[in-house]
Amino acid sequence: MKPTLHPMINGYPEITLEGSSREYREVKGRHALTRVAPFFDWQNERRQYGLWPYAKVSDIPPRTECAIRYNNGETIAGINFCSQDYLSLASHPAIKEATKAAAEEYGVHSAGSAVLLGYTKFSDVLKQKLREFLNASHIVLYPTGWGAAYGAITGLIHSCDHVVIDTLAHASLHEGAAAATRNIHLSGHRNNDAVRARRRLKIIRAQDAHNAIMVVTETLFSMDSDTPRIDELQEIYREYDAVLLVDVAHDLGVQKMLGKVDLVMGSFSKTFASNGGFIATSSRAVKEYLKFYSGTHTFSNALSPVQAAIVAQAIDLIRAPEGAERRQKLMDAVGVLRAELAAGGLECLGDPSAIVPVMIGNEGLSRVTAHLLPRYNVLANLVEYPAVAKGSARLRLQVQADHTEDQVRTAAAGIRTAVEEARGVLGVTAGGSCS
Numbered sequence: 135m136k137p138t139l140h141p142m143i144n145g146y147p148e149i150t151l152e153g154s155s156r157e158y159r160e161v162k163g164r165h166a167l168t169r170v171a172p173f174f175d176w177q178n179e180r181r182q183y184g185l186w187p188y189a190k191v192s193d194i195p196p197r198t199e200c201a202i203r204y205n206n207g208e209t210i211a212g213i214n215f216c217s218q219d220y221l222s223l224a225s226h227p228a229i230k231e232a233t234k235a236a237a238e239e240y241g242v243h244s245a246g247s248a249v250l251l252g253y254t255k256f257s258d259v260l261k262q263k264l265r266e267f268l269n270a271s272h273i274v275l276y277p278t279g280w281g282a283a284y285g286a287i288t289g290l291i292h293s294c295d296h297v298v299i300d301t302l303a304h305a306s307l308h309e310g311a312a313a314a315t316r317n318i319h320l321s322g323h324r325n326n327d328a329v330r331a332r333r334r335l336k337i338i339r340a341q342d343a344h345n346a347i348m349v350v351t352e353t354l355f356s357m358d359s360d361t362p363r364i365d366e367l368q369e370i371y372r373e374y375d376a377v378l379l380v381d382v383a384h385d386l387g388v389q390k391m392l393g394k395v396d397l398v399m400g401s402f403s404k405t406f407a408s409n410g411g412f413i414a415t416s417s418r419a420v421k422e423y424l425k426f427y428s429g430t431h432t433f434s435n436a437l438s439p440v441q442a443a444i445v446a447q448a449i450d451l452i453r454a455p456e457g458a459e460r461r462q463k464l465m466d467a468v469g470v471l472r473a474e475l476a477a478g479g480l481e482c483l484g485d486p487s488a489i490v491p492v493m494i495g496n497e498g499l500s501r502v503t504a505h506l507l508p509r510y511n512v513l514a515n516l517v518e519y520p521a522v523a524k525g526s527a528r529l530r531l532q533v534q535a536d537h538t539e540d541q542v543r544t545a546a547a548g549i550r551t552a553v554e555e556a557r558g559v560l561g562v563t564a565g566g567s568c569s
Contacts, residue, residue, distance in 0.1 A: 143498075143560065144559050144560060145559070146185070146498075146502065150179050150183050150185045150498075151185075151497065151498030151501060152497065153176060154518065154519040154524070155520065158170070158172060158176070161173065181204075182206065183505075184204075184206065184208070184505045185501040185504075185505055186204075186206075187505070187515070188516075189205055190203065190216070191203045195224070195225050196214060196216070197217075197219075197222070197225060197536065198214055198534055198536050198538070199211070199213055199214055200212070200216070200513060210508040210513070211508075211511075211513075212507075212511040212512050213511055213512055213513065213537075213541045213548075214513045215490075215514045215515075215531040216513050216514060216515050216532065217534070218403060218404045219404075219405075219407065219534050220405045220488040220533070220534060221452065221460045221464065222534045222535040222536035223405070223406070223460075224407045226407070228451060229407050229447055232443045232447035233440055233443065233444055236440045236443035239439075240254060240255075240256065240440075242438055242440050243435075243439075244257075244436040244438050246435065246436065247432060247435060247436060248275065248432075248434075248437075249425055249426060249431065249432045252435055252436025252437075253275075254436075256440075256443045256446065257437060257439075260275065260442045260443075260445055260449075263446050263449045264412060264414065264449070267449050267452075267453065268414045270398070270414035270415065271415070271416045271418070272414070272415050272417065272418055272420070272421035273413070273414055273421070274412065274413045274415075274424050274428070274431060275412055275442075276410065276431055276434070276437075277411075277430075277435060277437055278401070278403075278410065278430075279399075279402065279410065279411035280306040280401075280430075281306075281430030281431070282399045282400070282411030282430070283304060283306035283310060283381060283383075283399055283401075283411070284313070284430050285310070285429060286310065286379055286399045286413050286424070286428065287307065287310035287313075287350065287379070288313050288429060288430075289423065289424045289428030289429070290346075290348065290377070290420075290427075290428075291311070291314040291315055291348055292345075294315070294317070295314070295317065295347065296317040296318075296338055296345065296346070296348070297311040297318050297319070297347075297350060298321055298335075298338070298347065298348070298349045298376070299318060299349075299350040300320075300321055300322065300350065300352065300355075301322050302322075302357060302358065303350055303351060303355075304383070307350050307381060311350065317345075319334065319338065327363070331367050331371070332370050332373075335347065335370070335376055346377070347374065347375070347376035347377070348376065348379055349367075349371050349377070349378050349379070350381070351364065351378075351379075352381040352383070352384070352385075353381070353382045353385035354382075354384040354489070356383075356384050356530070357483075357491060357517060357521065357522050357530070359482075359486075360484035360485055364380060364395060368395055377396045379396070379397045379398075380395045380397070380399070381400065382398055382399070382400040383399075383404055383411075384489060397414070397415055397420075398413070398414040399411065399413045399414070400412055402441075402445045405452070406444070406445045406449070406452075407444050407445070407448050408444040408445050408448070410437050410441050410445060413428075460535040461535070463536070464488055464533060464535040465486065466539075467534075467537040467542050468486050468488065468490060469486060470539055470542045470543065471531065471533060471545065471546055472486060474543055474547070475490075475492060475546050475549065475550070478546065479550075480492055480493075480549065480550060483528070488532060488533050488534075489531070489532060489533075490531040491528045493526065493528050494527050494553065495525055495526060496560075496562055497518050497525070498560060499553075499557065499562045500516055500518060500527035500528065501516065501518070501527075502559055502560060503549075503553050504516040504529065506555055507529075507548065507549065507552045510552055512544075512548040515529065515530045515531075515532070516528075517530045529549065
């Protein structure tokens, strides 16, 4: 480890406990390559002291226990709350068999854009299963969930249109809005009741009676594990000819939602054991328009036959009795985890779901806590500014159906101990409770 030139705080350079990646997003300088060096210096200082927990590599399948490698070469193992595999389907025998069968029959590559010859017979099977699963008339498939979110907005919204978007919506949705129009109106779903929604749209329509409005939200927000009240808002949006786009990427209960909202988009990567995404609509005209004007669909290679076969098999499992059993196991594990964390005085955010955000607060405290977790057999993701507000850094635990009660209790105890130890190291006081 190189000696640091920065002031130290209880064994950590001060620079590693402060600052954020936001400070380096708009770096200045005439040379586009050399001006990024300050970010690397800050990042590398954190890396050397074990406080850069990003871009980890798994050395074994990301099941409920996993072995991973950090950027600095350190290898650790523990109970895995880093991976997004909510129903534990990624290593399911039926998924593996579907993978092998599709590869054997069709190869592993779609070999083209979906607008040309990228769709395969496996794509058709998947679209039919999604139509039934979502109670939707039409499906557009995308190679990633990010592409579906970005493409839904950029494909339908033009420069004079308006996008009303939740501040906590995924980056792909925000970037899609920014690419499509300058008329962006930020909203917070906690204040998104009927009165405020109607007032907001009334103001927009008073200023612009001719151009389109799209309202963008999610069914489950991944940083806070909370949900907006979508049902009561949809009719209000329709009063003002505003289209509602709902991202269901983290939501398990997406069945029959399309009858309530205009557009549904989602990702397969959280529950369906594969990359990929989709947009569901009741209109063939919208489907055909997106296929040709949504760039992430038109100018990307289509889902591979293997990916399409995997997601189709996952839908079968989810809709079968086994799917209900797995959802129950997942929520049982979530309930125990939240209760155990509450007993330790830690604050969990939002509603019970596969995502359990544990509020830490102070950025330096959260970084040291994340660094200490593997000592207590726990692997969890750190989320900090700018992904969340300053001073609200947190651990984001992603629970799987196959997590056992013993694993969950062990993890909760380890998290409590790591937080307490980090507080002692940095002299930070405790606070907050979990409900």
